[in-house]
Amino acid sequence: MSPVLAGVLQLLALIAALALAHRPLGDHMARVYSSDKHLRVEKWIYKGIGANPNTEMRWPAYLRGVLAFSLAGMLFLYLLQRLQGSLPGSLGFRAIDPDQAFNTAASFVANTNWQSYYGEQAMGHVVQTGGLAVQNFVSAAVGIAVAVALVRGFARSRTGELGNFWADLVRGVVRVLIPISVVGALVLVACGALQNFSGIHGVGQFTGGEQQWNGGAVASQEAIKELGTNGGGYFNANSAHPFENPNPISNLFEIFLILVIPFALTRTFGRMVGSIRQGYAILATMATIWVGFTALMMWTEFHHGGPAFDLAGGAMEGKETRFGIGGSALFATSTTLTSTGAVNSFHSSYTGFGGGITMLGMQLGEIAPGGVGSGLYGMLIMAIIAVFIAGLMVGRTPEYLGKKIGTREIKLAACYILVTPALVLGFTGASMALSTPKDSLLNTGAHGFSEVLYAFTSGANNNGSAFAGLSADTPWFNTTIGLAMLLGRFLPMVFVLALAGSLAAQKPVPATVGTLRTEKPLFSGLLVGTLMIITGLTYFPALALGPLAEGLAS
Amino acid sequence: MNNSVGNTARLLGAGLRALLVLTVLCGVLYPLAVTGVAQALFHDKANGSEIEDGGRVVGSELIGQRYDLPLKKGQETPEPDLKWFQPRPSNGLGENTVNTRYQLILSGATNLAGDSGAKKTDGGRKEVCDPRAEEGLCAQVLAARDAVIKDNSTAGHTVRPADIPAEAVTSSGSGLDPHISPKYAELQVHRVAERNGLSVEDVDRLVEKNTDGRILGFVGEPRVNVLKLNIDLKHLVTDKG
Numbered sequence: 059m060s061p062v063l064a065g066v067l068q069l070l071a072l073i074a075a076l077a078l079a080h081r082p083l084g085d086h087m088a089r090v091y092s093s094d095k096h097l098r099v100e101k102w103i104y105k106g107i108g109a110n111p112n113t114e115m116r117w118p119a120y121l122r123g124v125l126a127f128s129l130a131g132m133l134f135l136y137l138l139q140r141l142q143g144s145l146p147g148s149l150g151f152r153a154i155d156p157d158q159a160f161n162t163a164a165s166f167v168a169n170t171n172w173q174s175y176y177g178e179q180a181m182g183h184v185v186q187t188g189g190l191a192v193q194n195f196v197s198a199a200v201g202i203a204v205a206v207a208l209v210r211g212f213a214r215s216r217t218g219e220l221g222n223f224w225a226d227l228v229r230g231v232v233r234v235l236i237p238i239s240v241v242g243a244l245v246l247v248a249c250g251a252l253q254n255f256s257g258i259h260g261v262g263q264f265t266g267g268e269q270q271w272n273g274g275a276v277a278s279q280e281a282i283k284e285l286g287t288n289g290g291g292y293f294n295a296n297s298a299h300p301f302e303n304p305n306p307i308s309n310l311f312e313i314f315l316i317l318v319i320p321f322a323l324t325r326t327f328g329r330m331v332g333s334i335r336q337g338y339a340i341l342a343t344m345a346t347i348w349v350g351f352t353a354l355m356m357w358t359e360f361h362h363g364g365p366a367f368d369l370a371g372g373a374m375e376g377k378e379t380r381f382g383i384g385g386s387a388l389f390a391t392s393t394t395l396t397s398t399g400a401v402n403s404f405h406s407s408y409t410g411f412g413g414g415i416t417m418l419g420m421q422l423g424e425i426a427p428g429g430v431g432s433g434l435y436g437m438l439i440m441a442i443i444a445v446f447i448a449g450l451m452v453g454r455t456p457e458y459l460g461k462k463i464g465t466r467e468i469k470l471a472a473c474y475i476l477v478t479p480a481l482v483l484g485f486t487g488a489s490m491a492l493s494t495p496k497d498s499l500l501n502t503g504a505h506g507f508s509e510v511l512y513a514f515t516s517g518a519n520n521n522g523s524a525f526a527g528l529s530a531d532t533p534w535f536n537t538t539i540g541l542a543m544l545l546g547r548f549l550p551m552v553f554v555l556a557l558a559g560s561l562a563a564q565k566p567v568p569a570t571v572g573t574l575r576t577e578k579p580l581f582s583g584l585l586v587g588t589l590m591i592i593t594g595l596t597y598f599p600a601l602a603l604g605p606l607a608e609g610l611a612s
Numbered sequence: 613m614n615n616s617v618g619n620t621a622r623l624l625g626a627g628l629r630a631l632l633v634l635t636v637l638c639g640v641l642y643p644l645a646v647t648g649v650a651q652a653l654f655h656d657k658a659n660g661s662e663i664e665d666g667g668r669v670v671g672s673e674l675i676g677q678r679y680d681l682p683l684k685k686g687q688e689t690p691e692p693d694l695k696w697f698q699p700r701p702s703n704g705l706g707e708n709t710v711n712t713r714y715q716l717i718l719s720g721a722t723n724l725a726g727d728s729g730a731k732k733t734d735g736g737r738k739e740v741c742d743p744r745a746e747e748g749l750c751a752q753v754l755a756a757r758d759a760v761i762k763d764n765s766t767a768g769h770t771v772r773p774a775d776i777p778a779e780a781v782t783s784s785g786s787g788l789d790p791h792i793s794p795k796y797a798e799l800q801v802h803r804v805a806e807r808n809g810l811s812v813e814d815v816d817r818l819v820e821k822n823t824d825g826r827i828l829g830f831v832g833e834p835r836v837n838v839l840k841l842n843i844d845l846k847h848l849v850t851d852k853g
Contacts, residue, residue: 059826059829059830061833063830064826064830064831064832064833067830068830068831071830071831103630103633103634103637106629106630106632106633107626107629107630107633108625108626108629109626109630122623123623123626123627126620126623126624126626126627127626127627127630127631128627129624129627130624130627130628130630130631131627131631134628134631134635176706176718176720178716178717178718178719179716179718187639187643188635188639188640189639191638191639191643192631192634192635192638192639194638195634195638196631196634196638224626224630227630228630228634231634231637231638232637236637236638236642239642240642240645240646243646243650244646244649244650244653244654247646247650247653247654247657247658248653248654248657249657250657250661250673250674251657251658252658252659252660253646253647253650253651253654253658254647254650254651254658254659255647256659258716261660261662261669261671261672262668262669262670262671263670263671263677264665264670264671264677264679264696264839264842264843265677265678265679265680265693265696269671269675269677269717270716270717271660271675271716271717272716273659273660275643275646275647277646277650277658278642278643278646278647279643282638293719293786294706294718294719294720295719295720295721295785295786295787295788298719298721298784298785298786299719299786299788300672300674300675300676300786300788300789300790301660301674301675304661304674305827305832306826306827306831306832306833307827307831307832309832310831362726362778363726364725364726364727365726365727365729365730365739365740365741365750366724366726366727366728366729366730366741366748366749366750366752366753367726367778368740368741369741369750369753369754369757369781370753370757370778370781370782371774371776371777371778372777372778372779372782373726373778374778374779374782374784375721375722375724375726375749375782375783376704376721376722376723376782376783376784376785377779377782377784377785378784378785378786378789378791379700379779379784379789379791379792379793379833379835380789380791380832380833380835381832381833382832382833384833385831385832385833401785402785403785404704404721404722404723404785406721406723406724406725407721407722407723407724407725407726407749408726409726410725410726410727413725500723500724501723501724501725501728501748502728503727504727505725505727505728525723526720526721526723527723527724527725608725608726608727611727611732611737611738611739612726612727612738612739
C-alpha cells in the first residue's frame with residue numbers, strides 16, 4: 059500500500075470514528091447543559107464555591123464570572139511557578155522567571171498553551187499536574203460555557219438570562235471532560251504513554267552509560283491536552299515525543315480526541331435551538347474546510363517542494379518514522395483548525411505551502427471545527443456575518459434562527475472578527491520594525507518573517523503551536539505574546555456574551571417565505587465563502603510575504 | 613464605590629474558591645486515580661516500556677538512543693559504531709540548560725526550513741541546495757547523505773543516493789525516534805553483516821523479523837525498532853561466536 063493511500067484511509071477511519079461519536083456525545087452535552095438536576099459531587103462543589111447554581115445570570119453577570127474565575131486561575135498559576143523552587147515535588151527545578159511565568163499563566167488560562175519553556179527541564183510534578191493540567195480542564199470548560207451561553211441566547215426569548223456560569227463550568231468538568239479524559243488517558247497508557255510520579259532517574263543504554271529521564275503524569279495530561287484543545291506538551295517535543303504519543307494508534311486516537319467535542323457541539327447547538335438541521339449546516343461548513351485543508355496539506359507534504367526536501371527525497375525533517383507524512387499532515391491540520399496547538403511533527407520544517415496552510419487554519423479564527431466552545435461561538439459569529447451579507451444582497455433585514463440581526467448585533471459581530479487580526483498584524487509589524495526582537499529568529503528571509511507571523515497568529519487565536527525556530531523566551535515575546543493571548547481570548551468573549559444577551563432579550567421573528575433558509579447547503583456554501591473572503595483579504599498581504607514567497611521559490 | 617470594590621472582592625473570592633475546589637478534582641484526584649489504575653493494569657508501559665537484556669536494562673522500547681564508539685581524546689562528538697544498526701540523525705536534540713544537577717535529555721526538532729542553506733538559481737526565481745552549503749538544513753542533509761553512502765558501501769555493494777530514504781538523512785520531531793524505515797535497515801544490512809562476520813541472509817532475516825507493518829494494514833508507517841534489532845543482532849553474534 060502506498061503511503062498516500064494509507065494516509066487517506068486514516069483520514070476516512072477518523073471521519074468514521076467522529077461520526078459514530080457525534081450523536082451520543084452531542085446529545086449528552088445538550089442534556090448536561092439543559093438539565094435542572096445536580097449530581098451529589100456537584101452540590102459539594104457549589105457549596106465549596108459558595109454559589110447558587112440555580113440563579114439565572116444576565117450577560118454582564120455571566121461575563122464577570124468568566125473573568126473573575128480566569129483572573130483567579132492566572133494569579134494562582136503565576137504564583138505556583140514563581141514559588142516552584144520552594145515547593146515539594148518539583149524535581150529540583152527552580153522558580154520560573156517573572157516574564158516567562160506571566161506568559162505561561164496567560165497561555166494556559168487562555169486555552170492557548172503556547173510554551174516558551176522546555177517542559178522536561180523547567181516544570182516539576184506540582185506545576186505540571188496541579189497547575190497546568192488543571193487549567194487544561196477549566197479553560198476548556200469556560201470555552202464550552204461561553205458557547206452554551208450564546209446558544210441559549212438564540213434559544214431563549216424575551217428574557218436576557220443566559221444560565222449560571224458556575225453551573226456550566228462545573229458540569230463541563232464533571233460530566234463531560236473528566237469522564238472522557240479518564241478513558242482517554244488509560245487508552246494512551248495502554249499504547250505506552252508514561253503515567254507515574256517517578257523522579258529524575260537514569261536508564262541504562264545498549265552500549266553502556268545511561269539516559270536521564272523524568273517521569274510524570276503524562277498520559278493523564280495528554281488526554282485533556284487534546285480533548286480540551288489545549289496543546290501544552292509535558293515534554294518539549296510535545297506529541298512527537300514517544301512518551302506522549304507512542305504509536306500510530308495513539309496518534310490517530312489523539313487526533314480523534316482533539317476533534318470530538320468541537321464537532322459534537324454542533325449537534326448540541328442543533329438540539330438546544332430546536333432544529334438538528336441547523337446544527338448539521340454548521341457541521342457541514344466545518345467539515346468541508348477541515349477535509350479540504352487536510353487534503354491540501356497531504357498533497358503539499360507528499361509532494362515535498364523545497365531545496366533540502368528535494369535533496370533528501372521527502373519532507374521527513376521534524377516528522378517521526380512511525381507517523382510518516384500522512385499521520386503528521388492529518389495531525390497538523392487538525393491541531394491548527396482547532397485551538398489545540400499540540401504537534402506531532404514540527405511545522406517550521408513543513409514545506410512552504412504546508413506552513414502556510416497551518417497558519418491560514420488558525421487565521422480563519424479556528425472555527426473548523428475550532429476549539430472546544432470557541433469553535434462553535436466563532437462559527438456562529440461568522441454565520442451572523444454571512445446572514446448579514448446575504449441580507450444586503452436581497453435587501454431585507456437579516457435574521458438568524460428567528461432572531462433579527464440589527465445594528466447592535468452586527469456591531470458586536472464586527473468587533474469580534476476585528477480583534478484577532480488587529481492583534482496579529484499589529485504585534486507582528488511591531489516585532490519586525492523594532493531591532494531586538496529580530497535576534498530571536500532562527501531562519502532568515504521569508505521563513506524568518508513566517509516565524510514571527512506564526513507566533514502572533516498562534517497566540518492571538520489561542521492555538522499555541524509554533525514555528526519553534528523562534529527563540530520566544532525573551533521579555534519582548536513573553537510579554538507581547540502573553541498580551542495577545544489574553545486579549546485574543548477574553549475580548550471576543552465579551553462581544554459573544556453581549557451578543558448573547560441582546561439575542562436572548564429579543565422576541566422571535568416568525569419565519570416567512572423570504573427568510574434565508576440557514577439549514578440548507580446553499581447557506582453552508584455561503585458561510586465557507588464568507589470565511590475565506592474575510593480571512594483571505596485580512597491576512598493575504600502578510601501570507602504573501604512569508605509562506606507564499608517561500609512556497610513559490612521552491 | 614465601596615460597594616463595587618466589595619462586590620469585586622466577593623466575586624474574586626468565589627473564583628478562587630472554585631479554582632481550588634476544581635484543582636483538587638482535576639489536579640489531584642484525577643491524576644492519582646489514573647496513575648493507580650495505570651500502574652495496576654499496565655505497569656511496564658506506564659513506567660517507560662523498559663527493555664532488559666542479559667539481566668540489565670538497556671533502554672526503552674520507545675526512546676531512540678545512539679550506538680557510538682567511546683569518545684576518543686580530542687573528539688567533540690563520538691563516531692558511530694558501525695557494528696550496530698544506526699538510528700536517524702537527531703540534530704534537534706538538546707542538552708539541559710536549566711537544571712544543572714542532571715544531564716536530562718531535552719527532546720526537540722531542528723525547526724529548520726526546507727530552504728535554509730539554499731541558494732537562488734534561474735535568475736533568482738528558484739532555490740536549490742548549494743552542494744557546498746555549510747549551514748542550514750541543506751548542509752545537514754548533505755552531510756548525512758555523504759555519511760550514509762560512505763559508511764554503508766562495502767566491497768561488493770555500493771550505495772547510490774537514490775537508495776537512501778528521506779528519514780535516514782533528516783532529524784525527527786522528538787530527536788528520540790526509536791524507529792527507522794525498513795528501507796534504511798535493509799540499506800545497512802551489508803555493512804552490519806561485514807562488520808560482524810555474519811552472512812547477509814542472516815542479517816536480512818533479523819531485519820525482517822523486527823519489521824512492524826502498518827497496524828490493521830493502514831495505520832502508521834512500516835518501521836523497524838533499532839534497539840530491538842540491535843539486541844537480536846548481539847545475540848546472533850554471540851551465538852555464532
